[in-house]
Every structure is written in structure tokens, then in C-alpha cells.
Amino acid sequence: MFSQRVLAVAGVVLLIALSGIVLTINGQRGVSAIGSGGVGLSLIAPFQEGITGAVRNAENIWMHYFNLVNVANNNKELLQDLGEANERLHKLREVELSNERLKELLNFKRTLPGHLLAAEVIGKDPSRWFKAIIIDKGRLDGVVKGLPVVVPDGIVGQVTVSAARYSKVLLIMDQNSAVDALVQRSRARGIVKGALSGHCSFSYVLSKHDVATGDVVVSSGLDGVFPKGFRIGEVLEIVKNPAGIFQEVRVTPFPDFKKLEEVLVILNPRRHDFDK
């Protein structure tokens, strides 16, 4: 009855009309005219979800792996940086402490007459029975036998051996050491000698002389080695012998000999006048 051509044209027109109607209705309502689309969604979405999830997981794993590698590398670098920073900090602390000590020495140096040479303590006595230190200055620096060695706290000792670049200093703590001294307050005289106990003994102080605990003992300058007025130590204990002419006095030296790191050598000590 109708030719195929007519049927095809009619079908196309119908399809266009249906499309127009459906689109118009959907456009006006805002929802699907043919159900809610839930079936398709339910069918496809799980796969979509699965594939998307898998891709994202793969992506995450991949990214995390790279991240971990990066983090590990960063961590390594940070640890290295931290180590270097700690080392620098440690060095700076040492420099700071050294700076403080040297400042103290410099201030002390300014208060003293004569030429002073700063030296570093590089070794200590091999035996606990004797008290000597080795310093890093010797004859080439002008250090000779007999020169006094001091720190801001007080007298340290005397140079006993001088090599080209190093010297040995006998501490006032040593038993072979002796310093002519007097009590700053009462001017009582005596000899400060070393002892093993960690204190010095202030010997040959006449019993009639006034010495009290806490008195400061200073060098008298009469021994021809240590300039007058240098601090030696503080009176710790006094033993008076009623029958004897001398009293025994124990003195705690001011310098902390266990912590000596830098010292000053007095290169041209001002001797007592009668030396000349």
C-alpha cells in the first residue's frame, strides 16, 4: 500500500516528533519521562565504581610508592641535615664556651702588667702522685724555665721544663712546689706547698699571726718567681699547736686544676726590687 520510501520518511518524522515531545516534557519536569533511570545505574555503577576504585587505588598505590620513595629520600636528607646541624651546634657551643673563657683571659690579661702569653693545656701528668701539665708553647714562643703560669682565678704553677714548642708546668698542687705567700687581710707570711689531698698546706705561719678561715692567701713576690699579689687560695682549716711556734693551715686553691684548658704564661714577670 505504501512504498518503502514513504514508510522510511514517516518513521523518521515520527522519531523526530517523539524526540521533540520527550525532550520537551523532560525539559519542563526536570526528570526522566521514562522511569527514574535506576535500573541502568544499578547495572553499570558497580562496574564503574569497581573500575574507578581500582584505578584510583592503583593510582594511589603508585603515587604513595613514589611519595614513600620521595619521603624516604627526604627523610634521609633531613636526617643528614639534622646531623650536620647538630654537629654545627655542638661546635658552636664549644666555640661559645671557648670564647667566654678567652674573653675572661683577655680581660684578666688587660689588668696585668708585662707581657702575657696564652697557652693551651694539651696533657696532664701520667701519675696521680704528681701534678704537672703540658702546654702548647715553648722556647720558640719565649717560654723559659722558671716563668710563672696563671689563670684569672689565681696562680697555676711554674714552668719547669721548656722544649722548643712545648713546656711542662709544675702545678702549685704538686708536693715539690712552693710559693712564698701571705694572708691578704693580716699579712701573715708563710709558704704554700702542694699536697696530695687536693688542698695546699700553708706552712711556717707563726702561731702568733692572725689567720682565719676564709682568708684569702696571695703571693708575696719574695720567692722571685710569682709576682706579688696574685691570688692563691682560701684558708680552709687551721690547726694550732700550743707548743709549736708555727700553725698548720690548709688552703683550697682558687683555680680548678681538673678543668684547666687555657693558661697564661707571664713572660717578663715583675720581680721584686732586690732581684735587681
Place this chain on the structure above:
Amino acid sequence: MMTFSFLVSIGVFLVILKTALLPLSSTAVGACDLLVPFIAFLGLYRPLKEGLPAVIFLGIVVDNLSGAPFGLFLTTYIWLYGGSRLIIRFLHAGSLFIFITAVGAAVFIENAYLAVSVKLFFGGYIALQVGLQKTAIETIWGVLLAPLYLGALQYTVKRWGEWLEQRQVVVDGTDLKT
């Protein structure tokens, strides 16, 4: 001569350890003279021609570093070395117990010798309690260090001997024949 240099190097290393490194540690500052166990080792385990020159050399070195009157450590070390040589005439030197005892005795004798010398010859003042305390602490240090010394020194000297033998073989050309 090479063995002498080797033994002296060990001794100098011990002196440096005692004078420069140990004073930095508050615990180890009271350690005994580190050369004393070494001298006991030389006396007990090494021949006279190797040990005695090393002992004399090291004694002079320590005398130079110490505030003690020169010669005090030299004589002390020679006495200790002689004592150690005397022990092996009567006892088997290979025993660890003998070595520990010898080191303990040597440290004690060294301290006693130094104390008596300081008191008698140099007129120093020594408080008995302080002297005994120092001696006791150092003796304990010596006894504790002795096994460590023996192990380390025997191993080092053995390796040195092997190295010398190998060197001798190379110098003689013996290995070329094989």
C-alpha cells in the same frame, strides 16, 4: 729494632691515652698508670732484649712528661720489669691468673714505691688515707684492666710476628720458589 719500635709505639700510645684522653673522662681519671700492665706483659711474655730497651725508653718518656723528679719513673719501671722477670723463673707465665696477680701487684708496688720515694727522698707530704685510697683505686683498675690487656697485647704481638714472618719470607725470596 722493628720489634723494639713496635713495642715502644704501643707504650707511647698508652702514655698519650693516659695523659691526653683519660683526663677528659671523670670516670677514667683515676685509672692506674697504663704502662704498668704493659711492663708486666713485657716482663712475663717477651724476651729481655726486646723488653728492657722498651722499658727504659718509656721510663724516660714518662719522666719527661711527669712532674716527678727525673729518673723516678725510670727506676720504678725497671724494678717492675725485674720483678716480672723474676716471676717467670718460678711460675708459668701463660696463666691469666698469674698475669692479673702480677699486674695488681705491680700497680700496688709502683704506688708504694712512688709514695715512699716522695716521702723519703723528696720530702713531700702524703696523707696516709689519701695515699691508701689512691693505691687501692689504682690497684683495682689494674686488676680489671689486666685481662683486657693480655688479650689485646697477645693478639697484637701475634699479628705483628706473623706480619714480620711474611715480610721475612718475601725478603728472602722463599715464596718465589713455591
